[in-house]
Amino acid sequence: MTAAHIATLTLTAKPGSAAITEAVTRSALEALSAVSATGHWLSRGDAWEASFELADAGLASGLRTAAADALAAASIDINLLTEASGPRRKRLLCADMESTIIEQELIDEIAKLAGRHDEIAAITTAAMQGKLDFASSLVRRVALFEGLAVERLDAILERATLMPGAETLVHTMRTNGARTALISGGFTLFAERIGARLGFDHVVANVLEIENGRLTGRVREPILGPQGKADALARLAREHGLALSETIAVGDGANDLTMLASAGLGVAFRAKPILRDAAQASPTGAVVTHGDLTALLYLQGYADADVRRALGQRAALSPPA
Known part of the structure; x- marks a missing residue:
């Protein structure tokens, strides 16, 4: 006999937004109707979860998609996790x-101090998007900071x-x-x-x-x-x-x-x-x-x-x- 897998659908929203309404939770439960989920509030209006059993953990992706489709118009994050996590x-x-x-x-903030913002920001963006190797992109950016007084960096931290x-x-x-x-x-x-x-x-x-x-x-x-x-x-x-x-x-x-x-x-x-x-x-x-x-x-x-x-x-x- 195959053991059941416990899964949890979690809905979260911007705190204080009250984006997760009773109507939203009903729609989520309807999307999970095939697995008899039960839900409860973690933070009313901001976070809610429903737990259920799955005969096959591979079904989780389809259920998450069903919930996402049901709540597509809402400004809500929809995540479904199983025991795999x-x-x-x-x-x-x-x-x-x-x-x-x-x-x-902060590397972009240093770039502003060094007067090289546009050049360095372009390298940073490409690296964060995976278009450039991180190590080489970091070396290229840091090279442009040569001679900058360390004491000037304190202002960056104060603004963070x-x-x-x-x-x-x-x-x-x-x-x-x-x-x-x-x-x-x-x-x-x-x-x-x-x-x-x-x-x-x-x-x-x-x-x-x-x-x-x-x-x-x-x-x-x-x-x-x-x-x-x-x-x-x-x-x-x-x-x-x-x-x-x-x-x-x-x-x-x-x-x-x-x-x-x-x-x-x-x-x-x-x-x-x-x-x-x-x-x-x-x-x-x-x-x-x-x-x-x-x-x-x-x-x-x-x-x-x-x-x-x-x-x-x-x-x-x-x-x-």
């Missing part, structure tokens, strides 16, 4: 930094803004015993301070060479590219005694492809088409376009009560202002 609540979060944990691409939901994601997972890692194809000069601000346990990024307070135009080897990011995830999982199925990775560009594919759950967040399509096609992938980073909590089965509890504990531990 491992345990719901992950014990290691590995996150890209730029355009994921923060809203900016966190992606909505970033603090909630990191603190909720840490409060529930997970480890967190910022794994960036950017630079330690920024990543270490962003990581410290949010309380990441680990920071892995590229190192800019500096001499006499100025950038040399070189980046230290080895360059952290797609395979390097996946290797960092695997190494951290081993160090913490975790299986890869217990990890979740999130990113937005081609440089994150291998890391997301290696994780138990790989989330393409407001992603470039190459990453979004890969995650959509993967049985262990998810796509978040409309929601913010709290959607990663809902994909793991966290509910509002869990988030409030985690943030309450954080506030209790914080020193008074």
